Amino acid sequence: MSILVFAESIDGVFKKSTFEAVSYGSEVAKKTSATCVAVSIGNVDDSKLAELANYGADKIISIKGDKVANFVAEAYAKAIANVATAEGSTIIVISNTYSGKSVSPRVAAKLNAGIASGVISYPDTTAGFNVRRAVFSGKAFADVDVKTAVKVLAITPNTFDLVTNNKPANVVAADGGLSDADFVTQTIEVLRVTGKIPLTEAEIVVSGGRGLKGPENWGLIEDLAGILGAATACSKPVSDMDWRPHSEHVGQTGITIKPNLYIAVGISGAIQHLAGVSSSKVIVAINKDPEAPFFKAADYGIVGDAFDVMPKIIEAAKKLKG
Amino acid sequence: MKILVCVSNVPDTTTKVTFTDNNTKFNTAGVQFIINPYDELALTRALEITEKQGGTVTTITVGLADTDASIRKALAIGANDAVRVNAEPTSAYFVAEQIAAYAKDQGFDLILTGRESIDYNGGQVAGLLGEMLGIPSVNVVTKIDVENGVATMERDIDGGREKLSCKLPLVASAQKELTEPRIPNMRGIMAARTKPLTVVEPTSGDVTSLTVGFDLPAAKGGVKLIPADQAEQLIDLLHNEAKVI
Numbered sequence: 001m002s003i004l005v006f007a008e009s010i011d012g013v014f015k016k017s018t019f020e021a022v023s024y025g026s027e028v029a030k031k032t033s034a035t036c037v038a039v040s041i042g043n044v045d046d047s048k049l050a051e052l053a054n055y056g057a058d059k060i061i062s063i064k065g066d067k068v069a070n071f072v073a074e075a076y077a078k079a080i081a082n083v084a085t086a087e088g089s090t091i092i093v094i095s096n097t098y099s100g101k102s103v104s105p106r107v108a109a110k111l112n113a114g115i116a117s118g119v120i121s122y123p124d125t126t127a128g129f130n131v132r133r134a135v136f137s138g139k140a141f142a143d144v145d146v147k148t149a150v151k152v153l154a155i156t157p158n159t160f161d162l163v164t165n166n167k168p169a170n171v172v173a174a175d176g177g178l179s180d181a182d183f184v185t186q187t188i189e190v191l192r193v194t195g196k197i198p199l200t201e202a203e204i205v206v207s208g209g210r211g212l213k214g215p216e217n218w219g220l221i222e223d224l225a226g227i228l229g230a231a232t233a234c235s236k237p238v239s240d241m242d243w244r245p246h247s248e249h250v251g252q253t254g255i256t257i258k259p260n261l262y263i264a265v266g267i268s269g270a271i272q273h274l275a276g277v278s279s280s281k282v283i284v285a286i287n288k289d290p291e292a293p294f295f296k297a298a299d300y301g302i303v304g305d306a307f308d309v310m311p312k313i314i315e316a317a318k319k320l321k322g
Numbered sequence: 323m324k325i326l327v328c329v330s331n332v333p334d335t336t337t338k339v340t341f342t343d344n345n346t347k348f349n350t351a352g353v354q355f356i357i358n359p360y361d362e363l364a365l366t367r368a369l370e371i372t373e374k375q376g377g378t379v380t381t382i383t384v385g386l387a388d389t390d391a392s393i394r395k396a397l398a399i400g401a402n403d404a405v406r407v408n409a410e411p412t413s414a415y416f417v418a419e420q421i422a423a424y425a426k427d428q429g430f431d432l433i434l435t436g437r438e439s440i441d442y443n444g445g446q447v448a449g450l451l452g453e454m455l456g457i458p459s460v461n462v463v464t465k466i467d468v469e470n471g472v473a474t475m476e477r478d479i480d481g482g483r484e485k486l487s488c489k490l491p492l493v494a495s496a497q498k499e500l501t502e503p504r505i506p507n508m509r510g511i512m513a514a515r516t517k518p519l520t521v522v523e524p525t526s527g528d529v530t531s532l533t534v535g536f537d538l539p540a541a542k543g544g545v546k547l548i549p550a551d552q553a554e555q556l557i558d559l560l561h562n563e564a565k566v567i
Binding site: 010015071073074077097098099101102103104105106108109110112113114115116117118128130132134135136137138139140141142143144145146147148184185186187188189190191192193196198200201204228246247249252253254256260261271272275278279281282283284285286295296297298299300301302303304305308309310312313315316317319320 | 333335336337338339341359360413414415418440441442443444445446447448449450452453454457458459460461462474477478479480481482483484485486487488489498499528529530531532533534535536537538539542543545546547548549550551553554555556557558559560561564566567
């Protein structure tokens, strides 16, 4: 019996979310006396593959080749399902990243497996097989009982701790049972933003709202973000007015994030916005309206004008970070 | 072009979420239901594509009769006809099975869904449906154009964008930016009353998972206010007290 983890890579490198998934799989394997198998698809060097063993992978299956160099959902899902069958996997763990979300349901349908996505807990097997997931964009949680013999768990990034669990690096090459017919979608071009921290992976996020009065004032957000190594975000009205790109919009109809620190500047805190950020560990609200709903959801608050307050904070952050 | 758009009926974004029956059921009392915002984008884009090159747009919803208002709205926005599978949507797997059972013999060139429903946030239906129908699925699409049986798309990826192409048939899930949602006009609303809404009974479907209970996040302990003229203290508190920077 084994727990299979999809070890997602980007340009030959594993992300933190991949190590979180391997740690999770390894912890579940320990509790169920199973082995933890990781499957990497794409061209990842052996030295990098060995990193998966640090987080508890007993076996690392590597599928390489020109065909799998780019992510193709239908092919990757087939390879994962084939490996799961060959390894007798009863639980398949996939991080709920954009790529993970593309493959996890396909893997589930291939294996007739029940799937829970957005998982934020370890399984509770005292009665059935229960996992907790965030629903209503973070306004609530649901406990889901997965009923099938084989289960797919799509776990939320930035939720589970990395667990170091050194094992010898046992890397095995495989072909995943793929043929040319499995590659229907064709990648034309991959454009990755370089030198900027992706919002979904950021541990600190500095976010601006209408209170900043216009896109020309975003230096206040960007300066603080730059000093703290944070990503920048915005509220829905700001992206609707095209002050900032849609990709920065956090909230119920935008991106849901859960950084360690979320600093909201000039955002009132409408229920739709709070839904997307309320799982952040620490929330700071800066707003000149003392009645702004954000103060009810925040850990720290400053009632004041962003244009007076932010320069002071930026100065202090500069001093701290030297 | 024959396009199928999956439409789900969800609580309005301003809903204060509460539960009943010992926290096992979502409390619908006083809740306004709407078309899932991402599905609305999928529907609008489907209409734009068929307006340009001809074709029909059918919507499909898995739900009981109380979803008819949202379905009529989809027809008012411009869909040609609608199908409702008469069942409670208990899980993404069940919903995908129902849609796949209907779609498999219908020859749809393109199936569009929203990237996720704003209530259960699974984002699984597009992938499940693609696999069940044996066709590709492309998630979080911000652009889609169709020409000569091939779809050219852009989609969000972690930390960037990907441009890709795929021959039809195909399932794609709509992300923000795909288009601006269309608001029904009076003519559309009148026309919607007489457009066909076919109700079909569900296939048996597998119970692969069940939601057994709900819970609400613990309330925050209360905000610690820092005077505006001493705003610099925030950095010290975040560093030494909260230990997050």
